[in-house]
Amino acid sequence: MELIGRITKDAVVKQLNDERQVVNFSIAVNDYYKPKNGEGIKLTTYVNCSYWISSKIAARLTKGTLLEINGRIYVNAYISTDGEAKASLNCHVNAIKIHSFGRQENTNDNEIDPDKSSKQKLEEVKEDLPF
Numbered sequence: 001m002e003l004i005g006r007i008t009k010d011a012v013v014k015q016l017n018d019e020r021q022v023v024n025f026s027i028a029v030n031d032y033y034k035p036k037n038g039e040g041i042k043l044t045t046y047v048n049c050s051y052w053i054s055s056k057i058a059a060r061l062t063k064g065t066l067l068e069i070n071g072r073i074y075v076n077a078y079i080s081t082d083g084e085a086k087a088s089l090n091c092h093v094n095a096i097k098i099h100s101f102g103r104q105e106n107t108n109d110n111e112i113d114p115d116k117s118s119k120q121k122l123e124e125v126k127e128d129l130p131f
Helices: 055-060 114-128
Strands: 002-008 012-015 021-033 039-049 066-079 087-098
Touching: 012 055, 021 055, 087 114
Parallel strands: 039 087
Antiparallel strands: 002 021, 002 066, 012 021, 021 039, 066 087
């Protein structure tokens, strides 16, 4: 099954006892529909994902990243400590395609002011015009 959604928090790599590694993350899949004679309804479904192929991708899976995943969906039903019946939607991911990145830490303090650079470009264009 293919799903497209945004990562809800940074991915975590877990080391198992047998030296295997798994990348765990969750995505939010947004949906919208409009029933006849009604207002539009927004629905968000959260899916817990596990990726076993390579742990190197975990550094790119940050909060807000838009992903397309391909994998096997399954449901985990359980009884909480309060005695309530609960369930979670999970996906064993086989392939990940990143569409856009989420938050990125900017470590470069010497960055040029974008307003200033656009003003400089505008002045250069004005000087180049023949009229």
